[in-house]
Every structure is written in structure tokens, then in C-alpha cells.
Amino acid sequence: xxxxxxxxxxxxxxxxxxxxxxxxxxxxxxxxxxxxxxxxxxxxxxxxxxxxxxxxxxxxxxxxxxxxxxxxxxxxxxxxxxxxxxxxxxxxxxxxxxxxxxxxxxxxxxxxxxxxxxxxxxxxxxxxxxxxxxxxxxxxxxxxxxxxxxxxxxxxxxxxx
Ligand code: THU
Numbered sequence: 451x452x453x454x455x456x457x458x459x460x461x462x463x464x465x466x467x468x469x470x471x472x473x474x475x476x477x478x479x480x481x482x483x484x485x486x487x488x489x490x491x492x493x494x495x496x497x498x499x500x501x502x503x504x505x506x507x508x509x510x511x512x513x514x515x516x517x518x519x520x521x522x523x524x525x526x527x528x529x530x531x532x533x534x535x536x537x538x539x540x541x542x543x544x545x546x547x548x549x550x551x552x553x554x555x556x557x558x559x560x561x562x563x564x565x566x567x568x569x570x571x572x573x574x575x576x577x578x579x580x581x582x583x584x585x586x587x588x589x590x591x592x593x594x595x596x597x598x599x600x601x602x603x604x605x606x607x608x609x610x611x
Contacts, residue, residue, distance in 0.1 A: 458599040463591040469583070473543065473593070476501060477585050479509070480545035487511040487524065493551035496524035496559075500532060500544040503578070508532040508541075525565040529572050540578035544569075544597075547585055558584035558592045560600060569597035570604055 466474050476499050483497030489512055496512040510528025514521040525546065532541060549555050560582070561569060573579050579596035594600065 456602045458594075460595065460599075461593040463593070465589065466585060466591055469591060469593075472501070473545070473583050476543055476545035477547060477583050477591065479507070480547040480583075480585075481587055483509045483511050483524075484547060484549045487549075488513045490514065491516075491518065491521075495549040495551070496546065497548065498524040498528040498544060498546045500528055500541045500580075502532065502536055503540045503542055504536065506536055506539070508535065523562060523565050525561050526568050529568055533572070538576055540576040541572065541580045542578075543581040543583060545583040545585070547587065549587060555587040556589035557586050558590060559586070560584055560592070560594075561597070563601075566597065566601040567604070570601050570606065573598055574606060 463469060466477055469477065479499040480497045483499055484495040487495035487497065489495050491514050498510045500508045502508065508528055508531050510524045510531055512522060512524045513527060548559055569580055579598060582594040582597055583591065585591035
């Protein structure tokens with residue numbers, strides 16, 4: 451037996467005020483894009499905004515459905531848009547924010563498991579990690595250098611070769 455360990459480093463900021471101008475702008479946009487969310491069932495509105503290598507900005511928000519599993523998270527809505535509008539252009543940074551109508555919106559949330567898998571595939575596909583900026587409408591902000599860090603021991607296309 452050989453013990454193994456997984457860990458990763460990320461940055462924690464006290465507030466959006468401590469971010470670089472560009473990161474603060476992206477997070478602010480993500481905060482605002484929550485208003486395009488369609489979330490009548492969860493009342494949890496998520497907004498995502500990405501800056502691509504070519505300078506373009508792409509947004510996404512969660513889009514729910516009366517048949518609950520049909521709903522789409524903000525992150526995957528964004529990835530579908532980015533891949534359709536700008537095929538093969540890597541994503542540099544992706545900010546995610548939310549408004550919780552039923553509670554507080556003051557701490558960072560991180561992508562769900564399904565979105566982690568999608569983000570990982572995107573990174574592999576365009577061969578560049580996606581930097582994540584996570585924050586609520588106020589409060590602490592996390593910066594995670596690569597989305598794949600959130601999915602250790604992941605399953606990828608390489609496993610099927
Ligand atoms: N949701 C996202 O869009 N992104 C996340 O990172 C977490 C969850 C959405 C899915 C659903 O519409 C609502 O938030 C509550 O789970």
C-alpha cells in the first residue's frame with residue numbers, strides 16, 4: 451500500500467474590493483447576470499461571466515424547467531454559448547455569482563459536480579485551464595487557478611482509449 455494525498459491551493463479575498471480591476475469587473479458582471487436566470491422553482495439565481503483568450507465576454511445563467519432534471523446550470527449554459535460562438539477559443543477566467551431569494555447571498559458557491567465535469571472537458575478540449583472567480587453579492591471571494599482542481603481523480607476521454 452502506498453498512501454496518497456490530494457490538495458490544492460486557492461486564494462481567499464475578504465471582498466471584491468481586494469481583487470484586480472479586471473477580476474472585480476468580471477465578478478460584478480456575474481452578479482448582474484443573475485438577473486437573466488430563470489429559476490422559478492429553486493429561487494436560486496446563478497450568473498456566470500467568462501473572458502476568453504480573444505477578449506470576448508460570454509455569459510450564462512441557470513435556466514430551470516418544470517421537469518426539474520431538464521434545468522441547466524449557469525456554467526453549462528455559458529460553456530455551450532462559448533463553444534458555439536467562439537469554437538476552440540480558450541476561456542481565461544470565469545466568474546460565478548448568485549442571488550438566493552430564500553436566504554443569504556454572501557459567500558462563494560462553487561460549481562456542482564456535473565458542471566465540474568463539463569468545465570474539465572472544456573479545459574482539455576482547448577488545452578488551457580479555466581481560472582474561477584467565485585463570490586456572492588457580497589463577502590469573501592475565492593480564486594481557484596484551474597477548474598480541474600475541483601475534480602480530482604476525474605474520468606476523461608483518455609480513460610477510454
Ligand atoms: N446552479 C447553477 O446554475 N450553478 C451552480 O454552480 C449551482 C447550482 C443552479 C441549478 C439550479 O437551477 C439552482 O442553481 C439550484 O440548484
